[in-house]
Amino acid sequence: MTRAGTLSLPLVRALRASEGRCYRHCDQGVRARTAATPLPGVFQVLACPSGVVSVAMYSEWSRRDASRSVAAFLRTRTRPASLVRATDLRLATRHGPELGPRAERLLERDPRRRPVRVVYWRVYPFQDAKGVDQRLFVCHRRAHTSPLFYAAPSEGGERACPGCAARAPRSSGARRRTAPQRARPS
Numbered sequence: 004m005t006r007a008g009t010l011s012l013p014l015v016r017a018l019r020a021s022e023g024r025c026y027r028h029c030d031q032g033v034r035a036r037t038a039a040t041p042l043p044g045v046f047q048v049l050a051c052p053s054g055v056v057s058v059a060m061y062s063e064w065s066r067r068d069a070s071r072s073v074a075a076f077l078r079t080r081t082r083p084a085s086l087v088r089a090t091d092l093r094l095a096t097r098h099g100p101e102l103g104p105r106a107e108r109l110l111e112r113d114p115r116r117r118p119v120r121v122v123y124w125r126v127y128p129f130q131d132a133k134g135v136d137q138r139l140f141v142c143h144r145r146a147h148t149s150p151l152f153y154a155a156p157s158e159g160g161e162r163a164c165p166g167c168a169a170r171a172p173r174s175s176g177a178r179r180r181t182a183p184q185r186a187r188p189s
């Protein structure tokens with residue numbers, strides 16, 4: 004038995020985020036990446052190779068509005084947590100026809116007649132107190148629990164992850180962190 008709200012595989016496929024171009028940051032494409040959450044549905048982050056987030060989205064097969072649960076989850080994964088504002092979350096309801104024939108059949112057969120509900124989180128570029136353009140970045144590195152969201156200047160923001168900075172020695176700067184060496188008995 005699956006948890007309430009869990010998406011079956013055809014629905015996950017139907018909801019696979021379309022991968023466009025990075026929004027007003029670079030000319031690279033964005034890639035969708037699925038990240039673990041304690042919620043029953045599927046959480047995806049669309050970001051360009053530098054880590055600038057186009058949108059993060061959470062999909063669930065249910066009638067409920069998961070916005071508050073999604074916001075609570077995002078706050079645990081965002082530095083500072085105040086970057087997550089209720090006004091930047093948008094709820095959409097997806098019905099069968101727009102998700103393709105396989106998903107449509109599944110939704111039609113569902114005795115509970117549930118749609119798929121999607122919560123989108125989009126943070127538009129903004130200026131900090133000094134007038135510097137800031138964007139939402141995501142880091143998926145293993146130095147910390149993935150994903151970790153943070154705001155940083157458009158240029159060089161991929162090196163500013165607060166989670167990686169907290170773990171890595173200062174001198175190593177932007178270098179990729181390697182796995183810790185296990186102490187060997189000498």
Ligand SMILES: [Zn+2]
Pocket residue numbers: 025026028029030031051052053055
């Ligand atoms: Zn970009």
Ligand SMILES: [Zn+2]
Pocket residue numbers: 142143144146147151164165166167168
């Ligand atoms: Zn990081």
